[in-house]
Amino acid sequence: MRLLSGRRIVLATLALTCASGLFALPARAADNAKQFIQSFGTQLVAIVNSPVPLSEKKIKVLPLVQKNVDIDGIGRYCLGRYWKIATPEQKQRYQALFHEVLVNAITDKLGEYRGVSFTIGDVTRSGNEDSVNAILTRPQQPPASMQWIVGYENGQPQVVDVIGEGASLRLTQRNDYSSFIARNGDSVAALLSALQKQLDRHNQSTN
Amino acid sequence: MISGRNGSWLRPRAQDQHDQAREGSSVHRRFRLGTLCLGLVLLGATGCSSMKAPVPTDPDALAEYKAANDPYEPLNRKMFNMTMKFDKWALRPVAKAYVWAVPRPVRNSLGNMITTMNEPSVFFNDVGAGKPRRAGDSFVRWCINMTAGVGGLIDVAKMAGFPHHDNDAGLTMANWGISSGPYLFLPMGPSSFRDGIGYGIDQGLSPWDYVPRGYGLVSFNWAYNMMGVVHGRSEHLEDLDALQRDALDPYATIRSAYQQQRKAQAEAIRNDRRATVPDWYQ
Numbered sequence: 001m002r003l004l005s006g007r008r009i010v011l012a013t014l015a016l017t018c019a020s021g022l023f024a025l026p027a028r029a030a031d032n033a034k035q036f037i038q039s040f041g042t043q044l045v046a047i048v049n050s051p052v053p054l055s056e057k058k059i060k061v062l063p064l065v066q067k068n069v070d071i072d073g074i075g076r077y078c079l080g081r082y083w084k085i086a087t088p089e090q091k092q093r094y095q096a097l098f099h100e101v102l103v104n105a106i107t108d109k110l111g112e113y114r115g116v117s118f119t120i121g122d123v124t125r126s127g128n129e130d131s132v133n134a135i136l137t138r139p140q141q142p143p144a145s146m147q148w149i150v151g152y153e154n155g156q157p158q159v160v161d162v163i164g165e166g167a168s169l170r171l172t173q174r175n176d177y178s179s180f181i182a183r184n185g186d187s188v189a190a191l192l193s194a195l196q197k198q199l200d201r202h203n204q205s206t207n
Numbered sequence: 208m209i210s211g212r213n214g215s216w217l218r219p220r221a222q223d224q225h226d227q228a229r230e231g232s233s234v235h236r237r238f239r240l241g242t243l244c245l246g247l248v249l250l251g252a253t254g255c256s257s258m259k260a261p262v263p264t265d266p267d268a269l270a271e272y273k274a275a276n277d278p279y280e281p282l283n284r285k286m287f288n289m290t291m292k293f294d295k296w297a298l299r300p301v302a303k304a305y306v307w308a309v310p311r312p313v314r315n316s317l318g319n320m321i322t323t324m325n326e327p328s329v330f331f332n333d334v335g336a337g338k339p340r341r342a343g344d345s346f347v348r349w350c351i352n353m354t355a356g357v358g359g360l361i362d363v364a365k366m367a368g369f370p371h372h373d374n375d376a377g378l379t380m381a382n383w384g385i386s387s388g389p390y391l392f393l394p395m396g397p398s399s400f401r402d403g404i405g406y407g408i409d410q411g412l413s414p415w416d417y418v419p420r421g422y423g424l425v426s427f428n429w430a431y432n433m434m435g436v437v438h439g440r441s442e443h444l445e446d447l448d449a450l451q452r453d454a455l456d457p458y459a460t461i462r463s464a465y466q467q468q469r470k471a472q473a474e475a476i477r478n479d480r481r482a483t484v485p486d487w488y489q
Binding site for chain 2: 019079084101105165166167168172175176177178179180182183191194195199
């Protein structure tokens with residue numbers, strides 16, 4: 001009879017509540033990731049498909065990307081093992097350059113995605129990140145399947161990677177940068193000047 | 208005319224033996240031949256040692272080196288540069304001309320034909336990978352498209368619910384648990400020891416290689432292969448241009464993307480556990 005004493009029942013109820021809360025957590029995180037991608041995607045698609053000039057679309061998309069994409073986190077990841085050896089000034093300059101490179105990479109694609117629509121599929125969790133399956137449909141092109149990786153490093157859901165046709169964009173970018181730095185005598189400065197050159201070229205071609 | 212397949216490979220040696228029996232100076236000739244062979248072997252050996260990348264000692268660099276799985280990087284980079292030069296001056300202009308001259312619907316039809324013609328190779332690989340449902344799909348695709356699809360020009364099978372899926376001997380071997388081996392850049396593109404061997408097997412699995420000689424189909428086979436290369440390149444004009452413009456080290460970018468994609472493709476095949484009986488039958 002002592003088994004059912006008041007204190008034990010209270011404790012058991014508490015434990016059960018905690019346990020059910022724990023079990024519900026991943027599901028809630030998955031829902032969060034799904035909702036986040038749904039809302040971010042809908043806003044992006046609305047801008048891409050809106051009947052305004054491309055330059056205006058680029059201006060509109062910028063704050064959306066800055067808010068919903070963990071650009072600093074992706075930048076750190078892409079520098080790989082060289083993040084440790086870069087000086088604070090180099091890190092700061094790199095992040096500024098990377099920011100511009102990434103935003104250009106996204107805004108340059110806006111024109112190509114006219115008439116795009118997307119559907120969201122399952123969410124799978126790996127480590128601290130959620131992977132949201134999405135299928136992009138563009139006119140006169142076969143549907144493209146991709147995964148959006150959502151991280152929570154900054155206290156809110158943010159896109160940290162996109163996987164298209166099995167290849168992770170951030171991993172491919174990291175291998176590109178690492179190989180370039182390694183072939184230039186392990187010099188981060190060489191990467192910075194190459195990124196600067198790339199941006200100058202981009203600005204010249206768009207002006 | 209004696210072709211390579213009919214034994215012209217053997218002719219010089221047979222000729223040599225005949226000469227030996229007839230001429231007394233054959234020992235001298237043999238010596239010269241031997242020296243030449245030795246020289247070639249030595250040249251090959253020294254060449255190969257400079258083709259291997261030095262193994263880094265720094266732990267982080269070593270981890271990166273292992274992840275890249277590219278011990279023959281110097282050799283691969285040489286091949287990459289040569290291929291890119293060939294692409295720049297020959298393949299890309301031809302592919303651009305093809306896009307300019309041939310309207311999109313016609314190109315789509317040719318693409319369908321190329322895909323359908325490769326379906327037997329996909330079928331054998333699906334069987335090899337132990338995926339009956341996939342094998343069924345490629346078999347049905349071949350039958351429908353070769354008949355109702357007018358020799359593959361129209362992808363009727365896709366409309367009937369049998370979309371194309373890729374498979375090749377490299378992926379089949381991956382499903383058997385054979386690891387990729389070191390990365391290789393071959394003239395036809397990024398590859399690996401396993402995928403390179405797989406490429407050879409796939410050539411053997413294509414029925415078009417067994418067409419009897421003297422038929423118009425041999426010329427068709429050549430045209431089909433060349434068409435496949437040009438068409439394949441034309442499908443990636445913008446992607447490759449963007450890659451060469453944006454990547455700081457296009458070689459490393461292609462290597463990374465290729466290795467990730469192959470892994471994902473092999474996993475997709477492994478995880479395809481659809482029932483063998485099609486949906487409409489159940």
